[in-house]
Amino acid sequence: MLQRVTPLFESMNSDELVETSRKLTELGLKLFSKSMDPNNGPTGSKLDDPLGLAKASLELSRAAWANPGRIAAAQLTLWWDYANLAQRTALRLMGGQADSVIEPEAGDRRFRHVGWDDHLAFDVIKQAYLLTSRAWVDLVKDFDELDERTQRKLAFTISQAADALSPSNFAFTNPEVLQAIAESGGKNLMDGMQNLMSDLADSDGQLDIKTADLEAYEVGEHLAVTPGKVIFQNDLMQLIQYAPSTEQVYRTPLLVMPPWMNKFYIMDLRPGNSMMEWLVDQGHTVFMVSWVNPDERLANKGFEDYMLEGPIAALDAIQEATGERQVNVAGYCLGGILLSAVAAWLKAKGDDRIKSASYLTTMVDFCDTGEVSLFIDEDGIDSLEEHINERGFLDGKLVDVTFRTLRANDLIWSFFINSYLLGKSPKPFDILYWNADSTNMTAATHTFFMRNMYLENRLREPGGITLAGVPIDVTRVDTPAYVLSTKEDHIAPWKTGYASAKLFAGPTTFLLGASGHIAGVVNPPEKQKYSYWTNDAFPADPDTWLDSATEHAGSWWPHWMEWLKPYAGELVPARTPGDGNLTPIEDAPGSYVKVRL
Secondary structure: OHHHOOOHHHHOOHHHHHHHHHHHHHHHHHHHHHHOOOOOOOOOOOOOOOOOHHHHHHHHHHHHHHOHHHHHHHHHHHHHHHHHHHHHHHHHHOOOOOOOOOOOOOOOHHHOOOHHHHOHHHHHHHHHHHHHHHHHHHHHHHOOOOOHHHHHHHHHHHHHHHHHOOHHHOHHHOHHHHHHHHHHOOHHHHHHHHHHHHHHHOOOOOOOOOOOOOOOOOEOOOEOOOOEEEEEEOOOEEEEEEOOOOOEEEOOOEEEEOOOOOOHHHHOOOOOOOHHHHHHHOOOOEEEEEEOOOOHHHOOOOHHHHHHHHHHHHHHHHHHHHOOOOEEEEEEOHHHHHHHHHHHHHHHOOOOOEEEEEEEOOOOOOOOOHHHHHHOOHHHHHHHHHHHHHHOEEOHHHHHHHHHHHOHHHHHHHHHHHHHHOOOOOOOOHHHHHHOOOOOEEHHHHHHHHHHHHHOOOOOOOOOEEEOOEEEOHHHOOOOEEEEEEOOOOOOOHHHHHHHHOOOOOOEEEEEEOOOOOOOOOOOHHHOOOEEEEOOOOOOOHHHHHHOOEEEEOOOHHHHHHHHHHHHOOEEEOOOOOOOOOOOOEEOOOOHHHOOO
């Protein structure tokens, strides 16, 4: 491959190629700088060091000055690693065999191209980079006088820097890019510049790398097309009743509550990749909450309003539409958090309308929120609240930037390489299209949620939260519960989901799915992807649970349906939207979901 790079200069203007590469390299460095800048985000999103990185860095500097020997020891260790690498490289140059000093971690997709292993120069570049980045992170861990939170912040910052400076992100140190240059005569870099200019033009000066073809889909035309009607609406939500696809349905309706920070159609993607389509085909009368995309006019709508105008209003509407008082309810992520609060609120009032509760990738006990916790402390929330209160809402694009930063290699740099260095156009991908369709959060809801849940972890405390004048206690909720966590979830870590499941007083089934927060949930059985683990035992320790759990191939959806059957009731004639006391307002998916930022 390396021999094929030189002839490309004969087929194109080498100065043009070098200049294009230089510009793309500068762009990569600027992206790194912006990713570490707390003020990077949508227009008007200026925050004052919400991560507290300046303070953490100062503490590290003080510790380093007080303990210069540790710096020297870290340098000596790194030099020794380099010497070991040099020795093994020399052996390979002389025709010998030598094992690598260091290998990428399992799941690191940056170095999958064969060029990283087949060509000595790139293998050395890769190993030198991995040794250096490991040394940076290990250095922070050596200063045990720093508190754990400060160490985690610094390790995160250093990891972000290391990710940005990976040789895979630069044209002439990435063998896959060099191969593309050789094969196309440098056209990939020119196409990459065109992709860059297009992204800049579409993102109001704030570079937003396209991750999917945004012209390939339209909500209501290609996505969210399961037939149904909007049968109720208020300021905060539209309630969709899906049309039946079977002659008979289970008597007890099923209400699904998505996160209010995301569009509901993550569970109603393309036909064949839609949970709603599948649930309807299983014989359920399915209702879906479609949250509004709020602006400053709804600034004062808080968590309590979302409860009363969301699931409580939906339960009332479902009874009007079907005549059924009891409903099975499923909540996804934030929707599950809201479901736990609603279940506790109804329990305190002696109301048994929720027949069963299914919690999908949900935290109720916020004992460990993973890397997200790096963004959450008193100072950071104060800074963010000041900004949010000025606008009346938390900009969904700012949230998107935050979560993409947590997985920068997969959600930023992989697309940077693919789009700008390899010159490829983004492909149609329904999940990534949905991911780019951001939603806001009202100021009042954000303040309540972040302080009571993430910061103070009050939802798990009996009487820790009062809603509509009623102190709630999730530990008294004896509604049958189905709790799904996913093994690679970086938003709701599975062990936190397990701790949350232990809070409920009623019969609880815990299930662990493979993959992450989205792919592990949106996993139709027909695709035969991933797996899940079950265990009838419910020990205190999650690792003990997993050690004795049974792994099953494929989707968890059929397991959920089997669990739900005892609470679904007998079969009755299928219900069509409009048969009851509510007149349909408009066709599904409704108008709320089509509002884009």
